[in-house]
Amino acid sequence: xxxxxxxxxxxxxxxxxxxxxxxxxxxxxxxxxxxxxxxxxxxxxxxxxxxxxxxxxxxxxxxxxxxxxxxxxxxxxxxxxxxxxxxxxxxxxxxxxxxxxxxxxxxxxxxxxxxxxxxxxxxxxxxxxxxxxxxxxxxxxxxxxxxxxxxxxxx
Amino acid sequence: xxxxxxxxxxxxxxxxxxxxxxxxxxxxxxxxxxxxxxxxxxxxxxxxxxxxxxxxxxxxxxxxxxxxxxxxxxxxxxxxxxxxxxxxxxxxxxxxxxxxxxxxxxxxxxxxxxxxxxxxxxxxxxxxxxxxxxxxxxxxxxxxxxxxxxxxxxx
Amino acid sequence: xxxxxxxxxxxxxxxxxxxxxxxxxxxxxxxxxxxxxxxxxxxxxxxxxxxxxxxxxxxxxxxxxxxxxxxxxxxxxxxxxxxxxxxxxxxxxxxxxxxxxxxxxxxxxxxxxxxxxxxxxxxxxxxxxxxxxxxxxxxxxxxxxxxxxxxxxxx
Amino acid sequence: xxxxxxxxxxxxxxxxxxxxxxxxxxxxxxxxxxxxxxxxxxxxxxxxxxxxxxxxxxxxxxxxxxxxxxxxxxxxxxxxxxxxxxxxxxxxxxxxxxxxxxxxxxxxxxxxxxxxxxxxxxxxxxxxxxxxxxxxxxxxxxxxxxxxxxxxxxx
Numbered sequence: 001x002x003x004x005x006x007x008x009x010x011x012x013x014x015x016x017x018x019x020x021x022x023x024x025x026x027x028x029x030x031x032x033x034x035x036x037x038x039x040x041x042x043x044x045x046x047x048x049x050x051x052x053x054x055x056x057x058x059x060x061x062x063x064x065x066x067x068x069x070x071x072x073x074x075x076x077x078x079x080x081x082x083x084x085x086x087x088x089x090x091x092x093x094x095x096x097x098x099x100x101x102x103x104x105x106x107x108x109x110x111x112x113x114x115x116x117x118x119x120x121x122x123x124x125x126x127x128x129x130x131x132x133x134x135x136x137x138x139x140x141x142x143x144x145x146x147x148x149x150x151x152x153x154x155x
Numbered sequence: 156x157x158x159x160x161x162x163x164x165x166x167x168x169x170x171x172x173x174x175x176x177x178x179x180x181x182x183x184x185x186x187x188x189x190x191x192x193x194x195x196x197x198x199x200x201x202x203x204x205x206x207x208x209x210x211x212x213x214x215x216x217x218x219x220x221x222x223x224x225x226x227x228x229x230x231x232x233x234x235x236x237x238x239x240x241x242x243x244x245x246x247x248x249x250x251x252x253x254x255x256x257x258x259x260x261x262x263x264x265x266x267x268x269x270x271x272x273x274x275x276x277x278x279x280x281x282x283x284x285x286x287x288x289x290x291x292x293x294x295x296x297x298x299x300x301x302x303x304x305x306x307x308x309x310x
Numbered sequence: 311x312x313x314x315x316x317x318x319x320x321x322x323x324x325x326x327x328x329x330x331x332x333x334x335x336x337x338x339x340x341x342x343x344x345x346x347x348x349x350x351x352x353x354x355x356x357x358x359x360x361x362x363x364x365x366x367x368x369x370x371x372x373x374x375x376x377x378x379x380x381x382x383x384x385x386x387x388x389x390x391x392x393x394x395x396x397x398x399x400x401x402x403x404x405x406x407x408x409x410x411x412x413x414x415x416x417x418x419x420x421x422x423x424x425x426x427x428x429x430x431x432x433x434x435x436x437x438x439x440x441x442x443x444x445x446x447x448x449x450x451x452x453x454x455x456x457x458x459x460x461x462x463x464x465x
Numbered sequence: 466x467x468x469x470x471x472x473x474x475x476x477x478x479x480x481x482x483x484x485x486x487x488x489x490x491x492x493x494x495x496x497x498x499x500x501x502x503x504x505x506x507x508x509x510x511x512x513x514x515x516x517x518x519x520x521x522x523x524x525x526x527x528x529x530x531x532x533x534x535x536x537x538x539x540x541x542x543x544x545x546x547x548x549x550x551x552x553x554x555x556x557x558x559x560x561x562x563x564x565x566x567x568x569x570x571x572x573x574x575x576x577x578x579x580x581x582x583x584x585x586x587x588x589x590x591x592x593x594x595x596x597x598x599x600x601x602x603x604x605x606x607x608x609x610x611x612x613x614x615x616x617x618x619x620x
Binding site: 244 | 397417
């Protein structure tokens with residue numbers, strides 16, 4: 001796929017450097033190309049649910065944000081992406097040392113971008129396919145929703 | 156709906172006291188009945204994405220875990236629930252002081268429980284409907300997936 | 311909710327009178343208000359799958375088209391709705407004499423409308439809740455995608 | 466993937482020969498292997514919605530049934546599959562002569578099978594990617610839900 005904004009890597013960097021929740025969850029970008037990316041989380045105790053597995057919300061956040069990254073690599077300079085909706089299937093309970101996610105755009109629309117994300121859990125020398133998501137992102141212009149007095153933008 | 160386990164509140168408490176990611180995200184249970192619950196997150200900077208809105212992953216985690224809580228209130232004593240899949244729509248970008256989520260079971264199956272969650276964002280005296288999820292949970296027996304040497308259970 | 315187009319019932323009628331697949335499946339509109347509707351299918355052998363239950367595709371078509379109807383009641387005069395995506399949960403296998411669906415808009419956005427549909431199966435004097443869907447519809451202007459030589463519009 | 470039932474092609478044939486709605490919609494199986502399949506619909510006027518595009522319900526039925534076919538190729542001799550839920554994204558409005566769908570199993574669980582389906586529309590010498598679905602199927606034993614007096618099985 002082809003990037004419309006030659007500085008797309010800057011917009012993508014903003015999704016990692018300026019998103020507090022992404023810092024809190026420890027999500028790192030490890031690879032980026034127009035329309036696709038790879039991300040990583042080194043698993044710690046704080047990522048787990050009550051039975052010792054990675055919380056579904058961690059994998060969902062990773063799948064969503066990685067899809068948003070892949071989408072953000074394709075938008076214009078004055079635009080941003082907001083998740084309109086996503087669906088995620090958990091294929092088996094995840095336990096291990098690291099999560100890896102590959103996201104890619106299926107449809108680079110001008111108003112809606114559809115992407116999919118696959119999450120793998122690495123541990124004990126094995127790599128398990130633990131989750132897959134489909135994500136719909138709305139492309140909105142940066143002016144919308146800027147000031148505190150304005151209504152929040154809709155996806 | 157009717158709880159099968161008279162001590163269901165203990166199983167539910169475990170979902171909050173023993174889930175590190177839930178503590179990290181600040182999700183609190185504020186109301187519980189068989190088949191439904193209400194939860195709360197007091198919003199801080201760490202919950203935000205790059206444009207100052209609540210991260211989709213925070214709302215997704217809240218919707219998923221609240222649906223899991225509503226489902227866990229209906230299972231038998233030797234069982235636990237794992238999220239098989241969920242889908243969430245974001246209705247508008249969330250900004251405010253507090254998230255509230257109401258989850259309720261639509262179908263209390265013996266193997267699959269289907270629940271839905273509605274997320275509201277409170278701030279500036281207003282209450283906005285910001286996200287809605289449908290969640291499918293698998294009911295599995297507690298024996299499965301216990302030890303580290305066992306294969307991870309599938310939802 | 312409030313209709314923007316005073317002649318919204320005409321646009322909605324078009325969804326039933328000019329959609330061959332809706333005639334083929336026997337889907338009828340029985341109630342309409344701005345932002346919501348009720349529809350009906352009288353079940354026949356042709357609606358079934360291999361085990362004698364209503365085919366998932368019949369309930370999915372009904373849930374999708376009814377959500378589209380509820381959305382179409384809210385759009386402007388020069389606009390139409392296209393399904394961007396939907397998700398449907400089947401709560402139990404459906405068998406009976408009639409399907410009824412109630413759809414309502416959750417979020418009447420100017421570019422995206424989110425609606426939900428609940429499907430019930432009536433038979434033997436009982437009414438069972440058999441499926442629930444969440445549907446995202448894109449609002450597009452009627453000019454797009456009109457002629458055969460044009461590219462098909464994206465949701 | 467490996468079939469557990471050496472006669473899996475017989476069970477799959479039943480999904481086409483004994484499902485009236487599949488005959489009505491004109492869905493044909495053109496390729497089958499354990500865990501995957503390809504299907505086809507020759508498009509006619511009856512498949513369309515009000516604007517001349519293929520109805521979302523046609524593509525949804527095709528995606529669901531093809532995923533069910535891929536799943537049915539992996540189950541045991543006394544089992545059947547029921548769709549528990551699915552989600553489908555429509556990537557662009559479909560117009561053409563033929564729909565083709567490729568489905569494949571992502572996770573062949575003993576109780577839940579997760580599959581995905583990709584739908585393409587062929588026409589005017591081109592092949593367009595028009596829809597993608599993720600489908601969760603419940604594996605149930607054939608005894609359940611057999612007689613008319615029994616309760617309908619849950620997915």
